[in-house]
Amino acid sequence: MSFGLNNLLKKILPKRLFYRALIIVAAPIIILQITISVVFFDSIWIKANKGMTRSLVSEIVTLYDVYKSSDNKNNIKQLTDLYKKNFDFVINIKSGEKLPKTKFDRRFSPMDRSLRREMKHVFGSENYWFDTVTYIELVDLRIQTENEIIQIFFPKDKIAPSSVRVFVLWLTVPSLLLIFIALIFLKNQTRPLVKLSKAAERFGKGEIIDDLRPSGALEIRKATYEFDRMMKRINKHLAQRSEMLSGISHDLRTPLTRLKLQLAMMDKKDLAKKMTTDIEEMEKMLNDYLQYAKSQSEESSSKIDINLMVNEILRNFDKNKFELTTGQTIIIEGRKNLIKRCIQNIIDNGLSYGKKILIEIKKTVNGVVIIVEDNGPGIPKHEYLNVFKPFYRVDKSRGLNKSGVGLGLSIAQDIVKSHGGNISLSESRLKGLLVKISLPL
Numbered sequence: 001m002s003f004g005l006n007n008l009l010k011k012i013l014p015k016r017l018f019y020r021a022l023i024i025v026a027a028p029i030i031i032l033q034i035t036i037s038v039v040f041f042d043s044i045w046i047k048a049n050k051g052m053t054r055s056l057v058s059e060i061v062t063l064y065d066v067y068k069s070s071d072n073k074n075n076i077k078q079l080t081d082l083y084k085k086n087f088d089f090v091i092n093i094k095s096g097e098k099l100p101k102t103k104f105d106r107r108f109s110p111m112d113r114s115l116r117r118e119m120k121h122v123f124g125s126e127n128y129w130f131d132t133v134t135y136i137e138l139v140d141l142r143i144q145t146e147n148e149i150i151q152i153f154f155p156k157d158k159i160a161p162s163s164v165r166v167f168v169l170w171l172t173v174p175s176l177l178l179i180f181i182a183l184i185f186l187k188n189q190t191r192p193l194v195k196l197s198k199a200a201e202r203f204g205k206g207e208i209i210d211d212l213r214p215s216g217a218l219e220i221r222k223a224t225y226e227f228d229r230m231m232k233r234i235n236k237h238l239a240q241r242s243e244m245l246s247g248i249s250h251d252l253r254t255p256l257t258r259l260k261l262q263l264a265m266m267d268k269k270d271l272a273k274k275m276t277t278d279i280e281e282m283e284k285m286l287n288d289y290l291q292y293a294k295s296q297s298e299e300s301s302s303k304i305d306i307n308l309m310v311n312e313i314l315r316n317f318d319k320n321k322f323e324l325t326t327g328q329t330i331i332i333e334g335r336k337n338l339i340k341r342c343i344q345n346i347i348d349n350g351l352s353y354g355k356k357i358l359i360e361i362k363k364t365v366n367g368v369v370i371i372v373e374d375n376g377p378g379i380p381k382h383e384y385l386n387v388f389k390p391f392y393r394v395d396k397s398r399g400l401n402k403s404g405v406g407l408g409l410s411i412a413q414d415i416v417k418s419h420g421g422n423i424s425l426s427e428s429r430l431k432g433l434l435v436k437i438s439l440p441l
Contacts, residue, residue, distance in 0.1 A: 018190040025182045053159045057118040090153040099129040111160045192216030306330045325360040342415040345408040350374035367440040373428035384425045388413045
């Protein structure tokens, strides 16, 4: 049961640190204010309201009893004048009228409820009528006698303490002010964390981060500083690797060129041709390996129109060998040359093993999906993960093609993952291979 409750709370509670911290700060203040309000409302205000209403009804009962027992109109006039002077009552005696049928009392108002209860206890449920809505500061109370109606106007503050509004004002305004101040401080404290997370995301996509500055609390500053050091170490390692591979490439190309020249001068042309083929394959393998190692290049990100890029790539191919399905214009953020190389590798791979490919580009909620299908021999399902390994070649089906060295899918996967995307394989509608590339916007 606790496990289910824990999962429910995870779904309900916000995911971001700012809103969680806000709940931690604001929830105790709100709960405390609600508790104080309920206690005050129940133990102080309602009791005070009830006592004031009972006192008022006692004054009205006294007036009613004196009116019923007196037959002299002068005495009644003198009584109403005294009530007006001492109690701030306005009393009218109306002959030949009846109580209104329309009810103006509010059912859930504490003031109306207490007045209704006290009046019903003294006069019954049918012999009185009051209105607390029509007038802002006054209550219109009417009492039925045998032939007349006694109409009494009295201030609302006789049955409702005026200090309640002041109490509610002082209760709510400081709380809102404190929560607003907490919002400002929490925003300032979480901003460095947001910057750090965005920098980590950008670095994970292979972008150059040169605007990261430690700020915020001591722990956040230390985390930012350590992340910056780690990022510089990784960049240094990648730079050293690229320099080393460039040196190896330069050193190997010179003896390979000499070998090709010597083979060209050999008398045995058949043997020279076979050895030249091996040397050319070595050169291609070397170039592909350098391309694979440099797939994490320091190219800057820019806006890319995916539809336009795919159309540019397909210009180099026969129109009868592909079908392109596109929709609306899709713009993503990324390194243009790397993404172009990735898509071109997939298309080259499909046309190398098949005679026709289908390309579909569609937009999703959070990104873009590029699907390339071919009608080649395909790849066994148990080899889907292996073909992404560098220099891995399937012995059967697609491995019969000797034009590659097993780096096309490896380079494509590196580029896609460096942009925060995903690449997967499955069987196509043409019974060949389907490559699905997902990239974020």
